[in-house]
Amino acid sequence: MLEQLKQEVLEANLALPRYDLVTFTWGNASGFDEESKLMVIKPSGVSYDELTAEKMVVVDLNGHTIEGELRPSSDTPTHLELYRRFTGIAGIVHTHSPWATSWSQAGLELPVFGTTHADYFNGAVPCTRPMTTAEISGDYELETGNVIAETFETKQLSPLEVPAVFVHGHAPFTWGASPADAVYHAVVLEETAKMGSRTRALQPSASGISSALLDKHFSRKHGSHAYYGQAGKEESR
Numbered sequence: 001m002l003e004q005l006k007q008e009v010l011e012a013n014l015a016l017p018r019y020d021l022v023t024f025t026w027g028n029a030s031g032f033d034e035e036s037k038l039m040v041i042k043p044s045g046v047s048y049d050e051l052t053a054e055k056m057v058v059v060d061l062n063g064h065t066i067e068g069e070l071r072p073s074s075d076t077p078t079h080l081e082l083y084r085r086f087t088g089i090a091g092i093v094h095t096h097s098p099w100a101t102s103w104s105q106a107g108l109e110l111p112v113f114g115t116t117h118a119d120y121f122n123g124a125v126p127c128t129r130p131m132t133t134a135e136i137s138g139d140y141e142l143e144t145g146n147v148i149a150e151t152f153e154t155k156q157l158s159p160l161e162v163p164a165v166f167v168h169g170h171a172p173f174t175w176g177a178s179p180a181d182a183v184y185h186a187v188v189l190e191e192t193a194k195m196g197s198r199t200r201a202l203q204p205s206a207s208g209i210s211s212a213l214l215d216k217h218f219s220r221k222h223g224s225h226a227y228y229g230q231a232g233k234e235e236s237r
């Protein structure tokens with residue numbers, strides 16, 4: 001079942017080490033099928049060079065495995081909560097990419113320091129609040145999804161316009177209209193986090209570009225970025 005989505009999710013997972021976003025088995029990518037309300041996600045603990053479409057795991061919104069021999073990613077509850085809470089997304093990526101993870105560990109939001117950021121994210125990339133002891137000792141992955149959604153609701157941010165978040169003390173999640181879109185945003189986030197780290201080192205008082213410049217760039221670029229299609233070749237919408 002969902003053979004096409006399994007292939008897309010496989011390609012998205014294989015792109016994570018290709019773009020140096022993960023080490024060992026860290027991170028994961030998933031895709032969501034709106035019609036069947038089923039998610040395809042990477043199996044837990046499997047090396048990226050061993051992944052195949054057949055090893056992908058299909059789960060329903062309650063987290064029940066519908067198809068697949070292997071255990072779904074340990075982050076399955078987080079992915080499912082985001083598909084439930086963020087309308088219109090169909091791909092999610094979680095990495096431990098070094099620069100974005102550094103902002104997550106610092107508990108800082110990433111300001112819009114420049115137009116590279118503004119081309120893809122319509123505002124600062126937020127960081128979630130620290131989770132409570134009860135949340136950590138409860139269903140940690142489910143609560144991670146909840147605190148991400150709570151962050152966007154509290155800040156009145158559109159997940160479609162800022163498709164990225166730093167989870168406090170953990171690492172980033174990104175999402176998009178497809179698994180490939182979510183990977184694209186993960187690459188952009190890592191690059192803008194690197195630039196942001198260096199900007200702040202050069203000028204600690206740097207506060208970011210004007211809202212006029214942000215609006216100019218985001219409105220011109222949003223939704224038109226290239227993403228890779230079959231066989232990894234660059235395509236543009």
Ligand SMILES: O=C(CO)[C@@H](O)[C@H](O)COP(=O)(O)O
Binds near residue numbers: 025028044072073075
């Ligand atoms: O964030 C974490 C662990 O801190 C996880 O994302 C692992 O990095 C990958 O777990 P699996 O997807 O292999 O279960």
